[in-house]
Each structure stands twice: as C-alpha cells, then as structure tokens.
Amino acid sequence: MDSLMQYNNAVNAIKTAILQGQYEAAKGVNRIQLALYFAIGKYLSQHTRKGVWGEGALAAISEQLRKELPGLRGFSETQMKDMRRFYEAWNMLDSNSAVATAELCIENSAVATAELQNSENQIDIFHTLSISNIPDFPVEDFFKVPFTHHSAIISGPKETSARFYYIHRTVEEHLSVKKLRQLIKEDAYHCQGRMPNNxxxxxxxxxxxxxxxxxxxxxxxxxxxxxxxxxxxxxxxxxxxxxxxxxxxxxxxxxxxxxxxxxxxxxxxxxxxxxxxxxxxxxxxxxxxxxxxxxxxxxxxxxxxxxxxxxxxxxxxxxxxxxxxxxxxxxxxxxxxxxxxxxxxxxxxxxxxxxxxxxxxxxxxxxxxxxxxxxxxxxxxxxxxxxx
CATH class of the missing domain: 3.40.1350.10 (Trna Endonuclease; Chain: A, domain 1)
Structure with missing residues (x-):
C-alpha cells in the first residue's frame, strides 16, 4: 500500500473519530475529548513508531484534515505529536481486558495492527480502559484536567507520582496553563517540605x-x-x-x-x-x-x-x-x-x-x-x- 493511500486511510479514520468526539464533547464532557486524543495518540504511535508511515506523515495528515474539515482547530502536526505523547505517557491505561472505569481506547482491533487494511477502519473512542491495577491513580482528577494541561504535565516530570501531584493541583486550585508550567519549572513536586503541620x-x-x-x-x-x-x-x-x-x-x-x-x-x-x-x-x-x-x-x-x-x-x-x-x-x-x-x-x-x-x-x-x-x-x- 503506497504512502498516499495510507495517509488517506489515516485521514478518514481520524476524521471520523474527530466528528464523533466533537459531537460528544459538545455536551461539555471533558473526558470525551481526552478519550478522542488518547485514541488518536495510540493510532499515531502505532503507525509512526514502528516505521509503518514515512517521514512527514503527521504533517501530510494534518494538512489533509484541514482541507476536509474546514475550520478544524487543534490538529496541527505539533498537536498530533502531543496526542501521541499523551498516549505514550499513559499507555499503561490501555488494556484489552477492559475494566469499565473510563472510556479511553481503540475498540477496532484492525486499527491496532501494524497496517491499515482498508479505508473503512475507524478509530472508535468508545472502548474501556483498565486502571484498577494502578495504585493511587487519580481517576476523577485525571478526567477533569484539560488536554493542554495534560500536555504541559507530560512535557515535564517523568515520575508517575509527580504527574499525579500536578494533576491533583490543577484540579484543586483551578490552575491556568501558565501557572502550572511555572510550578513544574520550579519543581514544586520535589520542593515539597516535610515540615509536620496541620x-x-x-x-x-x-x-x-x-x-x-x-x-x-x-x-x-x-x-x-x-x-x-x-x-x-x-x-x-x-x-x-x-x-x-x-x-x-x-x-x-x-x-x-x-x-x-x-x-x-x-x-x-x-x-x-x-x-x-x-x-x-x-x-x-x-x-x-x-x-x-x-x-x-x-x-x-x-x-x-x-x-x-x-x-x-x-x-x-x-x-x-x-x-x-x-x-x-x-x-x-x-x-x-x-x-x-x-x-x-x-x-x-x-x-x-x-x-x-x-x-x-x-x-x-x-x-x-x-x-x-x-x-x-x-x-x-x-x-x-x-x-x-
């Protein structure tokens, strides 16, 4: 399958997921947007990290998406890289043995293969995710944090505990992205004092x-x-x-x-x-x-x-x-x-x-x-x- 057909199939799959996600996100559910980005991130990761797609794939896909969905925002090459990093940062949440605690994965197993087989393959964001085996995972807070904040968090510390800390603070204090980045830059997680207090x-x-x-x-x-x-x-x-x-x-x-x-x-x-x-x-x-x-x-x-x-x-x-x-x-x-x-x-x-x-x-x-x-x-x- 040549690159052009691969990219066209990718555009169709991502476009369908976008439209489906936008419909749900219009209801004001932040978790649906995260589900969409996680699913697309997985899709992109599987096809770029394993050499299925060639150099410049994300740029080509992004350009074609803008042509087919005029006025589309949030799917530039850089932003799709953020989606890929989002999935890769939290890929421990991706499980085929689903425990229905959140909606955040790709259902169609054909999409999860190394290559797209035909243009009818879709990214289905309505699948289940297993987080029951991850100690102290902040489920509620995770889904309240906007994607831009998630991007800032995964660009910073690599420790899971530190990421949990910034997720919790974002929700607790309604942090702006600017303030969140400042805290990460100041290494607020590691600078926490041990002073006993009430x-x-x-x-x-x-x-x-x-x-x-x-x-x-x-x-x-x-x-x-x-x-x-x-x-x-x-x-x-x-x-x-x-x-x-x-x-x-x-x-x-x-x-x-x-x-x-x-x-x-x-x-x-x-x-x-x-x-x-x-x-x-x-x-x-x-x-x-x-x-x-x-x-x-x-x-x-x-x-x-x-x-x-x-x-x-x-x-x-x-x-x-x-x-x-x-x-x-x-x-x-x-x-x-x-x-x-x-x-x-x-x-x-x-x-x-x-x-x-x-x-x-x-x-x-x-x-x-x-x-x-x-x-x-x-x-x-x-x-x-x-x-x-």
Missing part, C-alpha cells in the same frame, strides 16, 4: 492551605548564630534569648533564609488578655499568605508542650491583633531537632494552623561541608572591590 485541616481554602505548606521548609540553616556563646550558657531560656537576639540582629539574613514576602513585626511582641501577658519570640507578616506568622524558638528536641504555648499565642493574635481582612495567624515551632512523625501526630488535632521545623547552625554541619561553603566576608569584599 494546615490542610485548619485552613479551609485548599489554595491557601497549599500556599502555607509550600511556604515553609522542614529545616533551616541559621549560620549567623553564635553557637559558642549559646553553648556557654546554662539556662535554656537564656540560650533561646541568645538565638532570638542573633536572629533579630541578622533579620535580613533570617528572612532571606526563611522564605519570601516576610515582613518583620517584632520580637518579644507584647500580648495581653484578661491581665495575663504573653511574649512570643518572633512575629512576622507574610504578604502572600496574608497572615501573621508567629515563630517560637526552642533549643533541643521538640516537645508537645511547645504546641500548647504556641496555640495560646495564636488565639490572642487572632482575637486581639489580626485585621478583619487578614487570614488566621500561623504558628511555627522552630527547634534544634524533632521526630517528624511524632510532631505530625502531635499537631494534627489543634484547631489553629501550626507546624514544626528545625534549624541548624553552621557548626552543626559536617566539617567537609563547612569548608565547601564560601567565606561570606571575602565574597562581599570581592564584590565591593569589583564595583570600585
């Missing part, structure tokens, strides 16, 4: 909860703290005050280490209710979260009693300090060490958003890593000399 339980808006989770890391390097001075102290409360003063004296460094959009409100911030005074260690405002962030510094291992103390601070902040337009305050216990699983367990039932993070000073790092870090004073002097 944000998803205590922050009602899923988008705001996600922002809070992403804002904080599980561990911070505070290399500007004078560890030797702390070590000479005997009382824990005095030691913690030294940490606090070191942070206050280096507040710019601390903010740059801690995250973005933080504004320093004060340390030992005075709170009072029913004649009882309280003094949280550090108080910030975060513009992105639109919330105050209260940080309580602790030396040594995390203790559950710290959460009760922080909870009290957050109650007063929300009742007496928070502005009407601001979100509820967030509290962070910042200690030297913590059993993360235990901290996650301890924080879960509190009704205020709280998390537990740890910090390390420069002296806590292994010697070889300390030596690998640049001398900041020498770096600043070098930059200054270059400017002069």
């Amino acid at each position: 944000f998803t339980r205590t922050i009602n808006n899923p988008r705001e909860a996600r922002r809070a989770v992403e804002m904080f890391k599980d561990e911070y390097l505070l290399d500007f703290i004078n560890v030797e001075e702390i070590g000479e102290r005997e009382k824990i409360d005095v030691d913690e005050r030294v940490v606090e003063q070191s942070i206050v004296q280096n507040i710019k460094n601390f903010i740059m280490t801690f995250g973005r959009d933080f504004a320093f409100i004060g340390n030992q911030y005075h709170l009072e209710i029913y004649g009882v005074e309280q003094f949280p260690d550090l108080l910030f405002f975060n513009r992105e979260l639109n919330a105050m962030v209260c940080i309580e510094l602790k030396l040594g291992e995390f203790k559950t009693s710290y959460l009760g103390q922080l909870f009290g601070y957050l109650q007063i902040l929300d009742d007496k300090v928070r502005k009407p337009h601001e979100n509820p305050s967030i509290g962070i216990i910042l200690c030297q060490s913590a059993n993360y699983s235990y901290a996650e367990y301890a924080v879960r039932d509190y009704s205020k958003p709280m998390g537990v993070a740890t910090y390390k000073t420069l002296d806590d790092m292994p010697e070889r890593l300390r030596k690998a870090l640049p001398d900041m004073k020498k770096m600043m002097d070098l930059l200054k000399n270059k400017e002069e």
